[in-house]
Amino acid sequence: ETGVTQTPRHLVMGMTNKKSLKCEQHLGHNAMYWYKQSAKKPLELMFVYSLEERVENNSVPSRFSPECPNSSHLFLHLHTLQPEDSALYLCASSLFAGPTEQFFGPGTRLTVL
């Protein structure tokens, strides 16, 4: 609906697994974002890419590794996660990395056992 798609929509993984989240935007935007949304907490910005270059990393643990191969695709690689990493992971895009509307995907609901 928003032009931003995320897969998978749901993911259950063990602490020793390696998995990846995928985001794709069909809007011709130049900036993409990863957010973490935990219950009853504000959205937490994790990573920002502008023109495929990472411009922001908000002190995210190294067990989360982003990748932006082109302006339309964004990945979040996960390894050796902890149960407290269980959350909704949202991808967003915007025309540019500035004061403008961000379009969000539906999110991936991640559960770490």
Added chain:
Amino acid sequence: GESVGLHLPTLSVQEGDNSIINCAYSNSASDYFIWYKQESGKGPQFIIDIRSNMDKRQGQRVTVLLNKTVKHLSLQIAATQPGDSAVYFCAERFPPGEGSARQLTFGSGTQLTVLP
């Protein structure tokens, strides 16, 4: 009805009434603000935005008011409908040179429930 950020995280209104959702933002120099709506099982959806050089902006059935003196943002929804039931977030953008200059900082949200 009205709500005030974290102190009243839920707001219930009768269908057809007007809703007012409030937000206290943190940085007096923030220059851009957005309201998002998030329905259950979906990502946040843009509602309306406003720049700091304005104090009011209107959209379709929604109005955002900005009071920079007290760092307060409000979202007014006219003739609230059942489809308006959702969590509403405000977000601010810190000015250039301060921390995450190009990024939005979100509030924790207010759950709006529309009663039949």
